[in-house]
Amino acid sequence: SDGSYLFTSATTTDALDVVRSFSRDEETGNLVRVPVARERVLPAPELTHIRAIVVSRCGKHVYATSLSEHLLLVFARRDGELHLEQVFQDDDSPQVSFNGKKLPPWIKGAQVVDGLLLPASLLISPDDRFIYVGAAQEGCLTVFERDAATGRLQQIQRMTSHYKDENGKLWSGRTEMNLHGARELAFCPRAEYIYSVCNGGVGIFRRDQESGEVSLVGTVSGFHDSIPSLHMACAIVVSKSGKHVFVASHGDK
Numbered sequence: 001s002d003g004s005y006l007f008t009s010a011t012t013t014d015a016l017d018v019v020r021s022f023s024r025d026e027e028t029g030n031l032v033r034v035p036v037a038r039e040r041v042l043p044a045p046e047l048t049h050i051r052a053i054v055v056s057r058c059g060k061h062v063y064a065t066s067l068s069e070h071l072l073l074v075f076a077r078r079d080g081e082l083h084l085e086q087v088f089q090d091d092d093s094p095q096v097s098f099n100g101k102k103l104p105p106w107i108k109g110a111q112v113v114d115g116l117l118l119p120a121s122l123l124i125s126p127d128d129r130f131i132y133v134g135a136a137q138e139g140c141l142t143v144f145e146r147d148a149a150t151g152r153l154q155q156i157q158r159m160t161s162h163y164k165d166e167n168g169k170l171w172s173g174r175t176e177m178n179l180h181g182a183r184e185l186a187f188c189p190r191a192e193y194i195y196s197v198c199n200g201g202v203g204i205f206r207r208d209q210e211s212g213e214v215s216l217v218g219t220v221s222g223f224h225d226s227i228p229s230l231h232m233a234c235a236i237v238v239s240k241s242g243k244h245v246f247v248a249s250h251g252d253k
Contacts, residue, residue, distance in 0.1 A: 051066070056128050060077055063124065065121075069107075072116055073088075087109060091114050119133050121182060121185045125187075132144075134184070139198075140158055141158075142159075143212055159216070183233075183234050184234070193206055201219050202245070234248055
């Protein structure tokens with residue numbers, strides 16, 4: 001947040017050491033590794049495939065997602081070190097279900113929620129009050145409210161284009177809101193809109209800046225709007241003026 005630290009992710013690692021922390025020399029730009037706190041509060045399988053990282057604008061908290069374990073992690077920053085404060089795990093994660101029966105989460109103290117299957121993208125609102133998570137497999141845009149003092153989160157909304165049948169299998173449902181494969185999220189400059197890059201297009205959501213909740217405005221589809229290059233859209237950037245949105249795709253050479 002102040003340019004003094006850099007945070008990166010690792011795909012395979014030990015215990016809590018899933019988010020790499022470096023201190024940065026302001027004059028030279030050189031980086032020095034800062035160890036993550038070593039409390040063994042994650043006693044089970046290793047956390048892997050950390051996908052997204054955001055830092056609160058106050059600089060006191062770091063948020064990260066794990067693709068393979070379907071997790072949202074909340075860290076507190078103290079003297080540059082990261083201390084795990086809170087864990088959310090998707091209710092359909094393989095680690096919390098067996099033969100169709102729900103089991104206690106293997107992450108000690110994890111809160112089980114709906115809307116975190118393959119959490120590929122993260123945003124934090126400019127006022128530090130809300131966290132937005134795009135879940136690729138579940139086709140979800142999930143909203144969490146953030147406690148400014150503790151950094152802890154509470155889920156307040158889950159928007160999805162999928163539905164579950166009587167056997168719990170996910171199916172793509174709302175064609176007007178395709179969130180399947182949600183890979184990236186982006187704010188417009190004043191953060192009143194959120195853009196979501198998904199399989200086949202871009203979703204546009206209006207954001208209530210007081211409640212943090214979102215509502216669908218529309219979509220631009222590679223299928224329905226005949227824009228082939230959006231079929232495998234994977235990244236998005238909004239111009240500083242807010243007048244243009246740039247989308248990258250690996251589905252069209």
